[in-house]
Amino acid sequence: MSSSTLTIASRIVNQLIRDRRTIVLLVIVPLVIASLVGVSVPDKRILDYTAPAILAVLILFFGFLLTGISFLRERSQGTLERLMASPVSRLDIVGGYLLGFLLFAVLQTMVLFFYFIYVLNVSFYGDLWQILVFQVLIGIGAVCMGTFFSVLAKNEFQMVQFIPMIIVPQMFLCGLLWPVSQMPEYLQWLANCLPMTHGVEGIRALMLQGQNLLDIGKEVGVLAAYAVGLLILAALTLRRGASG
């Protein structure tokens, strides 16, 4: 890892720390959502089933939204243009974003995880470190997805418009609300092409069935493929919009 990657990552951490609303959005809002689910769910078994999915869904949602908007601002305020004229490489830039946002993703996962386990008494049979590794994998895909889609948006409003197009359909199809296996066959096929579905299935297996990362090789593989593909797309399209 180059020093430029670390410099960019530490800048992102500094930016987020100085922006209190974003910290609230990353830490407090997920806790409020978790509490609402915890209080409103009629049966603890449903909560056990839903809680891991919330972990996966929120990391993908916030990773996509925050990176997308951050990159969009980086383009619109001219800082990306300045970076692209400096000695840093595109991979340094994307790598820095990944590292910076993943630190917050890990923090968010841990806060939410302990809240589920110790406050809402969600059942848990796996290893925390394996959950964190898996969440980081989902986060990498989310950050790269946000970076890539920011190229297609001209302003923050347009970036937010991607949420009902990219994130919300995945939330309905990923098995968060009802099992994928109960959907019509063509929707199951579609759901199995989406990263959120594999994120939800993988984390349920880790948390509820006590499986390890090797046991969920298919989910890890699909998410890794998404992450690599989106990373390449993000790096290739980074220059667009950086120079007018």
Add this chain to the structure above:
Amino acid sequence: MPVTTPKNQFSGPAVEVDKLSFSYSRLKVVDGLSLGVPKGISFGLLGPNGAGKTTLIRLLVGLLQPRSGTIRTLGQKPSPKIAHLIGYMPQLSSLYAELSVIQNVEFFARIYRLTDKTERKRRVEEAIKLVDLWEHRRKSAMNLSGGMKQRASLACAIVHNPPLLFLDEPTVGLDPELRVTFWEYFSALTRQGATLIISSHTMDDAAHCDRLAFMRDGKVIAEGTPDELRQATGRPQATLEDAFLHFVRREVKKNVE
């Protein structure tokens, strides 16, 4: 005002451009432009909005790839290899809004490989003091006035003391006093051997430059020292504005013929 001598071993011209062309879709923005900028001078790109100044600077720093023609910056094709020898101040203030002035400048110091902590601290402090923002160093960029943002942006571009600086309209939004300070600093830099390429559409800036290129429709319509350009009008009292209009009329006439 303290200025550190920039490192530059290359002995040829700072910038050489030959028959350079660039277009956005079908719109030709730079049209067969040739230019040579000797080392150690301030070189002004002067022209109205849409003349192609910003696009030319983006081509010179390697942000855009030419459709045809060649560019030599410090003897090499613009690439990340020589990016640490170049300072670039874009037209937008290009700061991280949430970060303070000192955090912004420090970030670019690190990006430009100022690895020694003591040296980096000294340069960051020097750059911020130079643009007269030391008292405001802890303010977030989003809370700065337009002129202050411009000054902070300049501090980010000069923090690594590059031998070649591209400044896209650096004096926009500055009060007259600070404008003079900036030009004093620019002159100090050129005396130390640095080369400055500055785009502007104000004649005030043009008068400070050692050499000027008048630009219009993606072409250089005249090049020379401010005195040479004024004298070319044939009127001893002519201003640079008169000189610019003289060359524009000559160009229009040439095109009609």
